[in-house]
Amino acid sequence: MKWNNALTDYKHYLKLERGLSENSIINYELDILKLIRFLDDNSINLSPLNIKTETIQEFIYQLAKVVNERSQSRIISGLKSFFSYLIFEDYRDTNPMELIEAPKIGRKLPDTLTVKEIDLLTEAVDLSKAEGHRNKAIIETLYSCGLRVSELTSLKLSDLFFEEGFIKVTGKGDKQRFVPISPYTQKLINLYTNHSRIHVPIQSSHEDILFLNRRGRQLTRAMIFTIVKQLAVKIKLNKTISPHTFRHSFATHLLENGADLRAIQLMLGHESITTTEIYMHVDRTHLANVIEQFHPRK
Template sequence: MDWESAIKDFKQYLRLERSLAKNSIEAYLHDVEKLRQHALYSHKKDPNAILTQDIRDFLEWIYSLGMSAHSQARVLSGIKTFYHYLTLEGAMEHNPAALIEAPRLGRKLPDTLSIVEIDALIGAIDLSTPEGLRNKAMLEVLYSCGLRVSELVNLKISNLFLEIEFIRVTGKGNKERLIPIGHSAIKHLQIYLQHTRKEGPQKPGMEDYVFLNRRGSPLSRVMVFLIIKELAIKVGLKKTISPHTFRHSFATHLIEGGADLRAVQDMLGHESISTTEIYTHLDRDYLRSVMIEFHPRA
């Protein structure tokens, strides 16, 4: 089996058997391609000619290029998955990457906002403009539900179930999940939808998107970032923040308040690659009770 056919078959395995998202598949293939390029310098024309020492030499090579420990660990993970696939297919008897340890990673805690800082940011929004009413609803939803920015800008009106205090979002890997939404977010979302959103322009085909710009198109991720950055400057906040900071703050405030970690992970739609634990599905009544009891704006 040569590199080209092995990588082609590996791609099919990731897509069909692992059901990975397009970006994840491309990341895996990019990692294997790095190894292939290095192997060709050593005249290793087939992936099954690679030995454990070859992979160690490769890791030393990417380290010498200045690649961070986190990036090295991610590349090694991709290579391990590639050779795990080849052993499953019988192309190799042993996985040469199986016993190689990833570099030690220092844990960098993400910046979070205090409740006071979040109140200050949202309170600095100018509500005398249509954009201000939209931005207030947007940040309330972002913080109340712990959304990724991609989930926020792609949020649909048809996926709002405000009467039962839930929204449905599509996260990574096109996985859908239901998330409780707090009363404050519902209030400002309804004000926006019933007034500003209803009276503003809407481009054909974009009618179902919740947050629209002045031209009637969905907000971009960059625009959400700029809105938050301008508010941070306005209130004199020195922290480097982004839409993802609201997501980190959502999780931190719930956990600090005593919320069950599994409930928070279920709401975030996040599965850690460092654990094999399968998080149990939590019923909606329990998720709602966690939100009401522990979220400061519920």
């Protein structure tokens, strides 16, 4: 089996069996292409079926000279997944990555905003402009529902179940979940749809998209970043923020106020609770308060 054939089969597996997004599949592919390039550059004639641990160790050693530990860890994880797939399909009996450990890296704690800072950002939206009600609804939806920016831009009118108090969110790998939405955020969305969106010349195939640009098309990720950055500059916020910061703030504030970690996981759409557990490290005083309130030996 040649590398290109194995890589093509693997990509089909990631898409059809694991339901990964196009971006995730591209990242997995790039990890394997780095190994293939290393073999070509060093005239090493080994296939995916007979490559040994020693060769991959040399690849990782050379890689460590040019990429940081976080990137090394991601590439090692990608290669482990690739060779696990080959074993799963009975192409190999052993995984050459089995004895290769990723470098130890500390988890980067997410930046968050205070409730006051979020209030200042929403208050800074100029409602006299045509896009004002839209932008205010965008900021509130990011924060009150904890959405990824891609989930926000793809949100549809048909995903809004306001009578039930939920919105339907399509996350990574096209996995869907229902997220509660507050009456206040519902009110802002209704203001936008009833007073601003109706004046936009909506393009064909975008009729159901909730948040539209002035040309009547779905907003891009870059546009959401621009909206957030401009508001941060306007209030002279001394933090580097992005749309994702509102998602981090959503989870952190829920945890600080006593929400269950499992409930936060479900609302964020994390496949593993391990991902959600990073928020346990954000506020140490909250954890101390939990011990004080609930432990019998307080």
